[in-house]
Amino acid sequence: MSNSKPADRQTKSTSTLPEQSGVLVVRKHHFLVRWSHWLNVPILLGLILSGISIYWASPIYQHKPDPNTGNIDVAADIGTWICAHVPGLHNYSSPPDWIYNHMSLGPGMLALALRLHWLCAYLFMLNGILYVAGLVMGGGWRSLLPRRTDLLDALRMFRYYLGFALAKLARCQWLHPRFNTKYNALQRAAYFSVPVAGLLSVATGWAIHKPMQLHWLAALFGGYNVARVWHFWLMWIYILFVVPHVVLVFADGWDTLRSMIVGWSTRVEQSEVVANEQ
Amino acid sequence: MNNEEKGGSLQGKDIPSTGVEPEVKSVAVKKPQSFFGERPLPAMEITSRVLRYQSRRDFLAFGAGALAALAVAGFLLPQDTLSRIGIPRNLDPPGKEWFLNKALRIDDDVAEALYSGTRRVPTYTKSQITSLKNNYNGATPDPGYISGWKLILEGLASGLSISLDIRNLLTSFSMHEQITRLVCVEGWSAIAWWAGLRFDDLLHAYPPMSQAKWARVESSVNLDASGNPDPYYMSLDLATARHPQTLLVTHFNGQPLTADHGAPLRLLVPVKLGLKNVKAITRITYAAEEPKDYWAERGYSRYDGI
Numbered sequence: 211m212s213n214s215k216p217a218d219r220q221t222k223s224t225s226t227l228p229e230q231s232g233v234l235v236v237r238k239h240h241f242l243v244r245w246s247h248w249l250n251v252p253i254l255l256g257l258i259l260s261g262i263s264i265y266w267a268s269p270i271y272q273h274k275p276d277p278n279t280g281n282i283d284v285a286a287d288i289g290t291w292i293c294a295h296v297p298g299l300h301n302y303s304s305p306p307d308w309i310y311n312h313m314s315l316g317p318g319m320l321a322l323a324l325r326l327h328w329l330c331a332y333l334f335m336l337n338g339i340l341y342v343a344g345l346v347m348g349g350g351w352r353s354l355l356p357r358r359t360d361l362l363d364a365l366r367m368f369r370y371y372l373g374f375a376l377a378k379l380a381r382c383q384w385l386h387p388r389f390n391t392k393y394n395a396l397q398r399a400a401y402f403s404v405p406v407a408g409l410l411s412v413a414t415g416w417a418i419h420k421p422m423q424l425h426w427l428a429a430l431f432g433g434y435n436v437a438r439v440w441h442f443w444l445m446w447i448y449i450l451f452v453v454p455h456v457v458l459v460f461a462d463g464w465d466t467l468r469s470m471i472v473g474w475s476t477r478v479e480q481s482e483v484v485a486n487e488q
Numbered sequence: 489m490n491n492e493e494k495g496g497s498l499q500g501k502d503i504p505s506t507g508v509e510p511e512v513k514s515v516a517v518k519k520p521q522s523f524f525g526e527r528p529l530p531a532m533e534i535t536s537r538v539l540r541y542q543s544r545r546d547f548l549a550f551g552a553g554a555l556a557a558l559a560v561a562g563f564l565l566p567q568d569t570l571s572r573i574g575i576p577r578n579l580d581p582p583g584k585e586w587f588l589n590k591a592l593r594i595d596d597d598v599a600e601a602l603y604s605g606t607r608r609v610p611t612y613t614k615s616q617i618t619s620l621k622n623n624y625n626g627a628t629p630d631p632g633y634i635s636g637w638k639l640i641l642e643g644l645a646s647g648l649s650i651s652l653d654i655r656n657l658l659t660s661f662s663m664h665e666q667i668t669r670l671v672c673v674e675g676w677s678a679i680a681w682w683a684g685l686r687f688d689d690l691l692h693a694y695p696p697m698s699q700a701k702w703a704r705v706e707s708s709v710n711l712d713a714s715g716n717p718d719p720y721y722m723s724l725d726l727a728t729a730r731h732p733q734t735l736l737v738t739h740f741n742g743q744p745l746t747a748d749h750g751a752p753l754r755l756l757v758p759v760k761l762g763l764k765n766v767k768a769i770t771r772i773t774y775a776a777e778e779p780k781d782y783w784a785e786r787g788y789s790r791y792d793g794i
Contacts, residue, residue, distance in 0.1 A: 232533040252557040268675035315569050321787030322566060329591035352526045391526055421671055422609040422759045422794045423602040434677055472546040478531045
């Protein structure tokens, strides 16, 4: 993330405790933020798997029955295509079922999928409360707020990512843009959007779970049928977020990954820049 | 916002030795700031011994949590799913059904708390009507049953068993029309135009026994997928039965019901999932205890309030 070398193992001896060797660290994540972050992994996985299984019971995206197979479901078409084109799958007994059986809990398991989905959904809401509590108690919410300079800073980050591979090939220096905030503009956009998506997923979830008692909520999203479409596409936000999230955390290094487990980081320079520039 | 960049490595400067605590010291410089402005991360000096101890504790907790999550996933996922990802497991833990049903009960309690006997469901105009598919779970019964059809009422305050035919129902009750949405547990929904008598009016005309809290609504003409008799029975709480939009429907799209849609009398309870909307009702039994429910026995919710 940052350009300068972390103040790793920076030792300070003070006059009072000359024999103690100290490490300078910054508190990055409140423990509730860390716990809710990791709890999201199994909970979101459970929600997505059971959610796709529920989706199979009545897919949103359907077409006129196929003249050969009678199939109406776009997902089953994809499964058929995969079975026809991926070596080793040619003899799969039911090509339309391939995508069902390999993407989720499979068809014909609606009752189980619904129960898993409610279980995970309540856990997801409780976990969301933990996360917000951690953001408030640790003050971390301020680092997630969008700001006026974000658009320009996001473009600088894009430019950095686009030029990164070329610069590596050309063996020339390609400096990471400097930011004196906890997150750069792209990170901030992502870390701000995902909790918002979580809130919208919960809201659209209730809208389609209780479309009569909470009909105003369904109406807010354009009615019951449209709220289902919202709920379906919101799922893709998590999937699309997770891929670069995991890639970049490994690219950024051990300190960043560790900080989500232990809470502290030895990269202290960001903190001091913010402290001194005001 | 105050995040203008002012470069320069300031590392190692401005670390006042406050010396309040021997192990942890705050080195952040406090400056007045707007409420929404990003604050510097609290930096502190920690002895490596304490840092090592805390890290070990956090990593152990993280590892224990990861193992627990894997165990829960193995416990909850169905056998088919586990074998698909290469985990053979041949035992189905007995606590699993109990646990999943517990989660379902919580959701049912929430649904019951959300229910209001006076809150009306949205109604629609005729131009918003959509097609409604025949979702008989098995085969559609042969319409031959309609001519000899009777509705039996049991569990009444009078202690009698009442038998009504469709003419009795059409002549002695006022008819109500509504265009409402029917929502299926599978996710699809349909807006349809219904007419019939209010369940509440039937409850007034033939009062249930005083301790009754439930109705068992049954169709003896229901068939399974291979066309064999498969009676359909469903529990309905009387609070929902008394809702003004809960109808015993005789007409669909302005015409008498067809066998597809549960002729001659079906339940329309828009505050419940479609599976509670029993077609071709043959018997209603009032009870003090919650009756059995066809789909609850197959792992679905038994309250089904939406």
